[in-house]
Amino acid sequence: MSIDNEKVVASATPPATNAAGRPSTEEIGRLIYQRRQRRLRRQRMVFLSIRVLSLAIVFIGWQIYGSHTIAILFAPITTVIHEGYTLFAQKGLGGQLLTSVETFFWGYVLGMVIGVFLGMLTGAYRAAEAAISMYIFALYATPMVALVPIISLWVGYNFHAQVVIVTLFVVWPVTVTVFHGIREIDPELLEVSRSLRLNRRQTWLHVLLPGAVPFIMTGATQGVAMGMVGVIIAEVQTQLTGIGDALQTQSSTYHTAAALAVILLIMALGLTLRMMLSLLKRWIVPWQREEQGRRH
Amino acid sequence: MTIHDDAPATGTPGKNRGASGVASGDIKCREIFKWFGSSLIIEDLNLDIAHNEFVCVVGPSGCGKTTLLRMIAGLTDIDNGSIEIGGTRVTKPLATVGVVFQQFGLFPWKTVLRNVALPMRAAGVSKEEAFTRAREAIELVGLKGSDAKYPAQLSGGMKQRAGLARALAIRPEVILLDEPFAAVDAQTREILQEELLNLWGRHKQTAVFITHSIDEAITLADRVIVMGAHPGRVVKEIPIPIERPRTVASVRRDPLYPSLREEIWDLLRIPTSTPKGQ
Numbered sequence: 001m002s003i004d005n006e007k008v009v010a011s012a013t014p015p016a017t018n019a020a021g022r023p024s025t026e027e028i029g030r031l032i033y034q035r036r037q038r039r040l041r042r043q044r045m046v047f048l049s050i051r052v053l054s055l056a057i058v059f060i061g062w063q064i065y066g067s068h069t070i071a072i073l074f075a076p077i078t079t080v081i082h083e084g085y086t087l088f089a090q091k092g093l094g095g096q097l098l099t100s101v102e103t104f105f106w107g108y109v110l111g112m113v114i115g116v117f118l119g120m121l122t123g124a125y126r127a128a129e130a131a132i133s134m135y136i137f138a139l140y141a142t143p144m145v146a147l148v149p150i151i152s153l154w155v156g157y158n159f160h161a162q163v164v165i166v167t168l169f170v171v172w173p174v175t176v177t178v179f180h181g182i183r184e185i186d187p188e189l190l191e192v193s194r195s196l197r198l199n200r201r202q203t204w205l206h207v208l209l210p211g212a213v214p215f216i217m218t219g220a221t222q223g224v225a226m227g228m229v230g231v232i233i234a235e236v237q238t239q240l241t242g243i244g245d246a247l248q249t250q251s252s253t254y255h256t257a258a259a260l261a262v263i264l265l266i267m268a269l270g271l272t273l274r275m276m277l278s279l280l281k282r283w284i285v286p287w288q289r290e291e292q293g294r295r296h
Numbered sequence: 297m298t299i300h301d302d303a304p305a306t307g308t309p310g311k312n313r314g315a316s317g318v319a320s321g322d323i324k325c326r327e328i329f330k331w332f333g334s335s336l337i338i339e340d341l342n343l344d345i346a347h348n349e350f351v352c353v354v355g356p357s358g359c360g361k362t363t364l365l366r367m368i369a370g371l372t373d374i375d376n377g378s379i380e381i382g383g384t385r386v387t388k389p390l391a392t393v394g395v396v397f398q399q400f401g402l403f404p405w406k407t408v409l410r411n412v413a414l415p416m417r418a419a420g421v422s423k424e425e426a427f428t429r430a431r432e433a434i435e436l437v438g439l440k441g442s443d444a445k446y447p448a449q450l451s452g453g454m455k456q457r458a459g460l461a462r463a464l465a466i467r468p469e470v471i472l473l474d475e476p477f478a479a480v481d482a483q484t485r486e487i488l489q490e491e492l493l494n495l496w497g498r499h500k501q502t503a504v505f506i507t508h509s510i511d512e513a514i515t516l517a518d519r520v521i522v523m524g525a526h527p528g529r530v531v532k533e534i535p536i537p538i539e540r541p542r543t544v545a546s547v548r549r550d551p552l553y554p555s556l557r558e559e560i561w562d563l564l565r566i567p568t569s570t571p572k573g574q
Contacts, residue, residue: 192401195369195389196415196462206414210405287405287446 075257084261093246097265100231100242103159107166107234108227115171115223116216119178124208133179140172144230148237162234162241169230174219181215182208214288217281224273228266243269318383319347320392321469321502323368327377330363330528337363339527341377347469348500352513353521356564360528361506362474368504369395369472381470391419394463396473400455402447402462408434409443412462419466433465434458436499438491453484460492470502478508489515490544497541510560514538515547520556522563531563 023031059077066076075083087093118136121128148165155161185208193207235244243266251259281288323345330338338360345351353361366372368379370389379386381393389395402411409430416426434443437457447455456476463471477485489512496503496516507513513520517536524531538550547553 188397188399188401189403191371192395192397192403195371195395195401196418197389197391198414198418202418206403206406206418210403213405285405287448 072254072256075260079257080260080264083255083258084264087246087250087258087261091246093243093262093265096242096246097269100235100244101269103162103234103242104166104227104231106163107230108170108223110163110167111170111223111227112174112220114167115174115219116178116212118171119175119215119219120182120208120212122175123179123182123212124204136172136175136179139168140176144168144172145233145237148233152238157239159239159241161238162231165234165238166227166230169226169233170223173222173226174216177219177222178212178215181212181218184215185211213285217277217285221274221277224270224277228270228273232266318380320382321347321349322380322382323470323502323504324380325364325368325377326379328364328367328374328379329376330360330367330372331375336527339529341529343521343530345502345504348502350496350503350505350516350518351521352505352507352517352519353523354507354510354513354560354564355523355528355531356525358528359523359525361523363528364523365472365474365504365506368470369393371395391466392469394466394468394471396456396459396463396471396476398475398478400447400452400459400479402455402458404447407444407446408439408450408458408461411447411458412465415462415466429465430461433461436464436495437461451484452480453488456480456488457491460495464495464499468501470504473503473505475506475508477512485512486544492516493540493542493544510557510564511548513560514553514556515542515544520560522560524566531566534559 062077064076066074066079084093118132122133122136123129144165147168151164151168152161155164189207189211190203193203198206231242232244232247235242236248240248243262247259247262247266250256250262323343325341325343328338328341329336341360341364343364353364355361363372367374368381368386370386370393374386381390384390384392395401402408403414406414409427412433413423413426413430416429417423421429431443434440437460439454439457439461442450442454442458447458450458456479459476463473477488480488493516503516505513505516514536520534520536522531522534523529534556536552536556538547538552538556
């Protein structure tokens, strides 16, 4: 960010030359800076071009293959997009999307809160680790799909069961990541906080919590992926609602193009959530942004 | 080879001397033993450091010099014997002691200002006062203008300046430095030595400085403690009678410098007894 400001300032100053007509040091610095900026812009352009080219190849390939196969198995991308539009316009896919997002939101928030709490507790206190970490790792290793029928039995075939299922998908990877994160906080920093005579509360506030933030963010990213899986499974396996409903209805009636459109929508939703999270990360972890800023 | 004076304290007598006759910056180490597992790291170490004395500890790797410093800092338990600072027995880190760490020990998520202010904030000093004193300390170590920077934006030398500012801002009676300039390049190291000489000349406190470098020890110290390894113990205490104020260059030019350097070198070269169990 700061680099751009410098650039504005630099280009605003008129070119200065000394008596001999040779460019001044500032002028040379400015030229070198501009050259570096041009190179960076070029690298970004190359990156973007490759990405656009790759998308074009995939979509053209999809289009050609889709046009030469039977509609029950696959469909060209144009048909898929058209079907997607129809779903939104006539079949209420927008409303279903909102339903799924709501389920995801509550399950995700609950999973994050419980996961961060459990991760920090077991990471920081040996007694807590001894008491509960084996359950956490056992559940982490268990495919949560296995619990879905039992959850439905206990909670019912409703919204609440769906939220619980999403929570269960989110909570274990978050817990495990935060647990390891707390463990990886530089022991020297804990030593320093002892030497600076920080009490327990101050150590949590100034050392453990901020130290765990990057790991919480990593957990949050994993949680998004797991939460998305949880939402679709919860909606298909319990009460048929939301995007899960759309997916199930379209694919079970062999509307393959429409089902593919729903899948594309799920992908887009996952990507959007990830992007929102990385923006949030830049804002929450400013000391890491500075670090990365120096590397470029 | 003229200096063979084993007199313990050459430092100025403390002005903060209490009724007991103990100055607030006195350090007394008595019969210290330390084991790591079954191996003896420090054997029967006795050491007196006077109020406002600058002491450098040199010794081969594994002689326990860092362990000794950590025990004085209250970070490592003492297995046998005792350490007293200003008459207070060390069982945990004391409020009158500032520590400068080899790897700086700065919190990456805190700006320089907040890093330096942290120990004062933790001790309950008001935010304004802590920040004012932190800014003073930051200026003192030559970091003015870097208040709002994060450690990752600083060079090694600047990081250690911040570490020094944090230790000094609490106005300690004793400052402990664990090879503080080992992680910076040679030129920066000399600049920092020069600045430390200057700073300490203006604001005296008891200083214990661990180093690998004989030159650094002679440059900075009133007295050099030479330790031997396997197990760690004090081999010899060598007063450095080079006049203050000093600079890195003035110490190198001093006629006493070559003989002091040779003496310490010879002590470090003496083959120590073979490590136990080898």
